[in-house]
Amino acid sequence: MNQENVIKPKKQHTKIGAVIVLIISAAVFLPVGGAVVFQAIFNTNKAPVFGSFDGKKIKYEPGSDFMQAAANLADMYQQYGYNLTYELSNQPTDMSYYRIFTTAFAQTVMNSAFSKEVEYSGYKVPAAAIDRAILPAFTDENGKFSKKLYNQISDADLNTMRLNSEKNLVYSRYVDDLFGTGATEFNGKPLYGLKSAAAEESFISSLGEEKHSFNMVTFDTGDYPKEEAVKFGKENSDKFIKYSLSAITAETESEAKAILKQIQNTEITFEDAVSEKSQKYYTGSDGKITTSYGYQLVSMIPDEKDRDAVKALSKDSLSSVIKTSRGYTIFRADTESEQPDFTKTETADAALSYMKANEKGTIETYYSEQAANFAADAAVNGFDSACKKFSLTKTDVPAFSLNYGNSTLVDEKAGAPVAGLTSILTNENALKSAFALKVNGISEPLILGSNIIVLQCTGIQTQVAENTDSLAARISQADQSCAQRLLMVSDRVVDNTFQTYIQNFMNLSAK
Known part of the structure; x- marks a missing residue:
């Protein structure tokens, strides 16, 4: 018998999940190479639009934050061993591409939202802060500033580097102030961000003990056993009577009545009306209804009296014009109805399928x-x-x-x-x-x-939680996740990532 006892926690290891989870970091927008990872997937002559934020379109095009975020995230996936080489004959089955695009889209939205808030505040990034941010790019192997490296960069590239660093610092200002994600600490605690009292941290850390x-x-x-479904079928046999019906459907009642009159006056055959005039919402090209059991007529014919009238049709007889779920329909009985025989596999399977769908x-x-x-x-x-x-x-x-x-x-x-x-x-x-x-x-x-x-x-x-050092980071991450979810469901965001991804992916596959 197991008794109450105390166990020690195991060490945690970094997993690919850390990449899949949204990483709120402006660094994802800094150029690190790999921007052509998805070039073959999309028609570069017309940049795909994945949605918008505050009315501004988010496009997958060179120079955009969205493209850079996707490229950098793809690079991270590859570092974790994911093969993102696109081949039409062997498309990724793990939805890696889609996860990258959805994550990049969310990051682009958050970057725009957070940066706007900082701009509204009037904050300007000091030149000295930009200098500190780009300094590591010009240090030698000993960590000292290298004038040689500095002189090798062109003015244009240096200006681009400063602009990217400024963008990074604007975004980081908001994230650090609200979530305390910066490295700056005071008395062992993050200097910025919402603070947690020691008693609160102790309480939270005890929740999972x-x-x-x-x-x-x-x-x-x-x-669910098929024999049980058969019992149900025998007790509800009306649902499994099989009807062999053909149908002609028109958009309006007047159109359907005119077609019925033509058939009755032998001005047109039922088969020709199927071919020339029917919308075929419920049939194949031959006019035959593909759903033939009694219970399947319910969704097609909402009114019970109309359903009973259709079920009562004798062989080769026509119904009046019936209002169906879509349009107006003329039904014809091609044969007499067939009572269910549950010794047949087809009928037993139909009863089982019905129960799984309608009798949970x-x-x-x-x-x-x-x-x-x-x-x-x-x-x-x-x-x-x-x-x-x-x-x-x-x-x-x-x-x-x-x-x-x-x-x-x-x-x-x-x-x-x-x-x-x-x-x-x-x-x-x-x-x-x-x-x-x-x-x-x-x-x-x-x-x-x-x-x-x-x-x-x-x-x-x-x-017992022996090490609570990660708690502050987990609290910050929880706050960030909440901010992300609230922002992504707000009216400011139009997210067409799935539709755009499928449209472009499938179009390429079809070529």
């Missing part, structure tokens, strides 16, 4: 009852015994903190400890139930997305 470990079994609602509550109830039976058996005979009896695989869940919202303030290693538990981090009731368990206690069934789980608490551990 208590960690609970669990045994877990999972009931996947995607595995029924499926959840089925598995919740299974899970409740498992929990009751486990409480009496033990978790392992119940797993064997119910043919379930037990998952060992490593100790993790009560961390609603998955905040890195509570736990630097924020995230689900195992697959299948991701949604518990944003499920208040499930977290309460799990962390209220005493050692060896067994939970009631918990619904997490498409899974129903049962947990058994196997241990409660206290992890």
